[in-house]
Amino acid sequence: MKKTSRRDFIKISALGAGGLAMANPIMNWVPGFLPKQQTPVDESKAKRFPTFCEVCFWKCAGFTYLNDEGKIQKIIGNEKDPHSNGRFCPRGTGGVGMYYDNDRLKQPLKRVVENGKSTFKPISWDEALDFIADKMKAIAKDSGPESMALLYHASSGSYFKHLMKAYGTKNIAKPSYAQCLGPREAGFVATYGAGISSPEPTDVRNTKCLVLIGNHIGENMHNGYIQEVSDAIDRGASIITVDPRFSTVASKSKYWLPIKPATDMALLLSWIHVLIYEGLYDKKYVEQYAFGFDELKAHVKNFTPEWAYAKTDIKPEDIRNSVHEMAKASPAVIVHPGRHTTWYGDDTQRTRAIAILNALLGSYGKKGGWYFPEKKKVPHYPAPAYPHPHWMWKDITRPTYKSAGTGISNDLITASLPNNNSEHKIKGWFIVGTNLLTTIPDKKKTLKAIQNLELMVVVDTMPMEITGYADIVLPECTYLERYDDIRSSQHRYPNISLRMPAAEPRWESKPGWWMARELGLRLGLQDYFKWENVEEQLDWKFKQMGTSLEEMQKIGVKVFDKEKDLYLADGEEYYFNTDTGKIELYSLDLEAKGYDPMPKYIEHKQPDENFYRLIYGRAPMHTFGRTSNNPNLNDLMDANKLWVNPKVAKIWGLENNQEIWLQNQDEVISSFSIKVRITERIRHDSVYLIHGFGKNNKNLSRAYGKGIDDSELITNVKIDPIMGGTGMRENFVTFITENPHKEEVKA
Amino acid sequence: MRYAMAMDTKKCVGCSDCVVACQTENNVPHGYCRDWIVENVDGIYPNLELEIRSERCNHCDNTPCVRTCPTGASHVIEGGIVKVTHVECIGCGACIEACPYDARYFHPDGYVDKCTFCDHRTSKGQETACVAVCPTKCLYFGDLDDVNSPVSQVLLKRKWKVNAPEAGTKPQLYFLI
Numbered sequence: 001m002k003k004t005s006r007r008d009f010i011k012i013s014a015l016g017a018g019g020l021a022m023a024n025p026i027m028n029w030v031p032g033f034l035p036k037q038q039t040p041v042d043e044s045k046a047k048r049f050p051t052f053c054e055v056c057f058w059k060c061a062g063f064t065y066l067n068d069e070g071k072i073q074k075i076i077g078n079e080k081d082p083h084s085n086g087r088f089c090p091r092g093t094g095g096v097g098m099y100y101d102n103d104r105l106k107q108p109l110k111r112v113v114e115n116g117k118s119t120f121k122p123i124s125w126d127e128a129l130d131f132i133a134d135k136m137k138a139i140a141k142d143s144g145p146e147s148m149a150l151l152y153h154a155s156s157g158s159y160f161k162h163l164m165k166a167y168g169t170k171n172i173a174k175p176s177y178a179q180c181l182g183p184r185e186a187g188f189v190a191t192y193g194a195g196i197s198s199p200e201p202t203d204v205r206n207t208k209c210l211v212l213i214g215n216h217i218g219e220n221m222h223n224g225y226i227q228e229v230s231d232a233i234d235r236g237a238s239i240i241t242v243d244p245r246f247s248t249v250a251s252k253s254k255y256w257l258p259i260k261p262a263t264d265m266a267l268l269l270s271w272i273h274v275l276i277y278e279g280l281y282d283k284k285y286v287e288q289y290a291f292g293f294d295e296l297k298a299h300v301k302n303f304t305p306e307w308a309y310a311k312t313d314i315k316p317e318d319i320r321n322s323v324h325e326m327a328k329a330s331p332a333v334i335v336h337p338g339r340h341t342t343w344y345g346d347d348t349q350r351t352r353a354i355a356i357l358n359a360l361l362g363s364y365g366k367k368g369g370w371y372f373p374e375k376k377k378v379p380h381y382p383a384p385a386y387p388h389p390h391w392m393w394k395d396i397t398r399p400t401y402k403s404a405g406t407g408i409s410n411d412l413i414t415a416s417l418p419n420n421n422s423e424h425k426i427k428g429w430f431i432v433g434t435n436l437l438t439t440i441p442d443k444k445k446t447l448k449a450i451q452n453l454e455l456m457v458v459v460d461t462m463p464m465e466i467t468g469y470a471d472i473v474l475p476e477c478t479y480l481e482r483y484d485d486i487r488s489s490q491h492r493y494p495n496i497s498l499r500m501p502a503a504e505p506r507w508e509s510k511p512g513w514w515m516a517r518e519l520g521l522r523l524g525l526q527d528y529f530k531w532e533n534v535e536e537q538l539d540w541k542f543k544q545m546g547t548s549l550e551e552m553q554k555i556g557v558k559v560f561d562k563e564k565d566l567y568l569a570d571g572e573e574y575y576f577n578t579d580t581g582k583i584e585l586y587s588l589d590l591e592a593k594g595y596d597p598m599p600k601y602i603e604h605k606q607p608d609e610n611f612y613r614l615i616y617g618r619a620p621m622h623t624f625g626r627t628s629n630n631p632n633l634n635d636l637m638d639a640n641k642l643w644v645n646p647k648v649a650k651i652w653g654l655e656n657n658q659e660i661w662l663q664n665q666d667e668v669i670s671s672f673s674i675k676v677r678i679t680e681r682i683r684h685d686s687v688y689l690i691h692g693f694g695k696n697n698k699n700l701s702r703a704y705g706k707g708i709d710d711s712e713l714i715t716n717v718k719i720d721p722i723m724g725g726t727g728m729r730e731n732f733v734t735f736i737t738e739n740p741h742k743e744e745v746k747a
Numbered sequence: 748m749r750y751a752m753a754m755d756t757k758k759c760v761g762c763s764d765c766v767v768a769c770q771t772e773n774n775v776p777h778g779y780c781r782d783w784i785v786e787n788v789d790g791i792y793p794n795l796e797l798e799i800r801s802e803r804c805n806h807c808d809n810t811p812c813v814r815t816c817p818t819g820a821s822h823v824i825e826g827g828i829v830k831v832t833h834v835e836c837i838g839c840g841a842c843i844e845a846c847p848y849d850a851r852y853f854h855p856d857g858y859v860d861k862c863t864f865c866d867h868r869t870s871k872g873q874e875t876a877c878v879a880v881c882p883t884k885c886l887y888f889g890d891l892d893d894v895n896s897p898v899s900q901v902l903l904k905r906k907w908k909v910n911a912p913e914a915g916t917k918p919q920l921y922f923l924i
Binding site for chain 1: 757758760761762763764766767768770771772773774777778788790791792793795796797799865867868873879880881882883884885
């Protein structure tokens with residue numbers, strides 16, 4: 001009997017079909033830690049504990065269920081939660097793997113030198129915390145507490161932030177700003193006087209037209225967002241996707257515009273041109289709410305679709321038709337700002353163009369466009385005022401990047417370098433839940449800064465690359481084993497969520513709140529940690545918000561009433577938080593700071609012969625490098641592949657699944673090899689891979705050496721002059737087909 | 748009663764949540780799965796089409812797997828759900844060969860395993876784990892004998908196809924196109 005016929009057959013899940021492939025002994029891997037229980041959990045009777053997910057920043061709320069043996073079995077979404085609506089994404093569902101991963105950090109480790117070689121020695125918590133506190137005291141005494149920096153991403157960062165501020169430093173940064181969403185925040189602040197934040201208040205649920213500029217929703221599983229996109233597809237809303245790659249969402253779009261990479265600004269400016277010169281913009285809205293229309297009109301005069309065609313490879317009629325589609329849907333149209341927007345260094349300006357388009361389409365503050373989100377304020381547990389630091393990140397960053405909204409991780413790294421001659425020197429790093437070596441481009445610089453530190457502490461659940469450079473490694477228990485600070489998030493309705501442990505911490509791991517408090521006590525900061533345990537602290541906060549820990553332990557999520565309107569009423573007076581009180585099509589703020597008041601097209605470099613632009617993205621079952629070792633998620637995708645256009649593959653004689661190495665424009669060669677995936681879904685001038693693979697720490701038994709880490713090939717960093725973002729998409733690679741790391745011994 | 752499932756290829760993004768949810772619901776060991784994602788690309792850049800399907804046992808009306816089973820371990824229960832009684836299975840693999848959909852696998856404990864349409868849930872009126880978790884709501888489950896069931900309703904409204912109709916198995920997994 002014939003098997004199912006499959007054209008260009010590619011199984012996304014590595015496990016693929018059942019049948020004979022499954023009989024392969026290599027795949028018959030059954031780890032001993034798997035729960036042995038065979039009968040499924042009865043949700044109506046099983047014990048469950050509320051949590052919110054820590055596998056990505058969307059932080060969906062759900063319940064952790066235990067099986068009959070009292071072990072963690074599965075995680076199911078909380079129906080009251082607007083982030084998840086009761087449905088977790090594959091990463092959230094597979095979050096159990098984070099708990100069961102036997103490669104986790106198990107006890108505190110201290111760097112010691114034995115026989116002339118650095119090694120990690122397991123030590124007690126007391127020893128680890130005393131050591132850190134003594135070092136921090138010495139740093140405060142010798143250089144001032146300001147010279148300690150906190151770099152974080154995990155939820156428990158909130159407790160370490162409190163610790164650091166109490167200690168006396170505000171040198172605090174998250175890579176998610178300058179390496180990810182910073183440009184869009186700065187672009188929207190310059191236009192609307194307000195950033196976007198998370199989850200994005202885009203009213204996808206009610207939109208008639210969704211425009212995506214390189215945003216590959218569906219491959220990035222921003223849960224509530226993809227749910228609304230799916231509903232939009234059901235309702236027949238049109239999607240317009242701009243991407244050099246035939247992304248999943250491109251395949252669901254009415255218009256896919258396969259743009260020549262790095263030319264997005266030309267397309268955006270030509271859309272603005274058509275809206276204005278064909279009179280398709282929302283005149284009433286622009287007249288009432290916008291500032292600088294005449295200047296904008298003059299500015300875009302020459303940016304015709306014909307002009308843009310020469311830059312973008314997108315035909316003039318496609319440019320016109322797609323923007324007509326937007327105008328038809330106005331104001332129920334969203335030109336989505338994307339999330340990872342650090343591309344070419346002019347990213348704030350590109351997001352400005354996106355913000356301007358939304359304004360011309362009258363969609364900001366309108367149903368089906370952008371709603372006004374609301375968020376519940378979480379009260380601070382009573383504590384003395386923080387000491388006033390003599391200097392902070394702003395003193396390092398703002399003289400150069402005047403619109404930087406938060407601390408910039410790479411600036412704090414620069415301030416830690418030995419050749420830093422400024423008065424602002426960083427001497428110690430506290431790193432919580434972020435693998436700096438792969439999140440910050442220019443790994444060499446980061447390593448150089450690390451060598452110059454007096455103290456480096458890493459708090460993590462997994463032995464990520466960065467842990468290997470620490471003086472002290474503190475093993476944090478996973479989110480399924482700990483309390484964390486309250487999740488209060490902006491949404492259509494303000495809502496809060498509780499995370500509580502469903503199991504005891506495995507091995508000697510501990511929650512972040514406990515570490516922060518213990519350090520606080522050792523640093524003489526007991527007045528800042530007056531609570532005995534976190535339950536007491538959370539209960540006090542919940543009570544101020546009109547609930548209690550007891551209630552939250554039952555319901556997990558509480559949604560509050562709204563205090564303001566979701567949308568602008570027709571003709572409603574509204575003042576934006578800009579200099580003019582209007583939406584600034586022409587930005588007075590940027591102009592005053594010495595930047596272009598309106599976005600300009602800048603020609604970016606295109607690849608040289610035999611080189612291809614390195615484009616990276618996400619897979620729905622992974623969150624960057626956080627999940628590549630998770631047994632459940634590694635099972636679905638254990639390595640990335642390099643997408644290569646068939647024409648290119650033919651020139652190079654590449655075959656599907658052939659292992660190759662990559663070399664970039666600066667002659668950096670990838671540490672590991674990657675399998676080739678020949679596919680029509682990528683342009684001939686680019687290659688594509690999923691970020692987060694090619695792990696370099698051997699303690700990650702499943703992820704080590706699997707695939708290529710794009711960040712080691714990103715050595716050409718284009719800094720955004722406005723907010724300091726690190727543009728990473730101007731890197732080009734060529735192929736190496738023979739192993740460049742083979743050792744050659746000459747006799 | 749005739750249980751069936753429909754999946755909307757227009758909405759599915761191939762995230763594999765159905766795969767993970769099935770694994771944690773049904774204790775499917777790592778390295779194995781009862782459902783999986785298939786992706787078909789057609790055309791030449793930039794004129795392309797992509798179809799993504801979430802696949803599993805088709806719970807066929809005409810079941811070659813049950814016919815070839817020498818011990819009677821493979822059988823059909825109420826609603827047309829095809830099941831394997833693990834203790835009766837000798838792991839001969841005849842059903843695996845007979846299935847045109849690659850829907851069955853050897854469980855490391857020595858028997859053949861496959862999708863059960865989560866009968867432990869559906870018999871109590873709950874959705875299957877994959878349907879309940881799907882973020883795009885692209886999966887529909889229900890009774891084809893009930894015209895008001897979600898699966899009947901969506902099949903009445905939309906165009907659909909099945910996999911390998913030429914195999915003559917009368918599959919009950921419908922793909923909305």
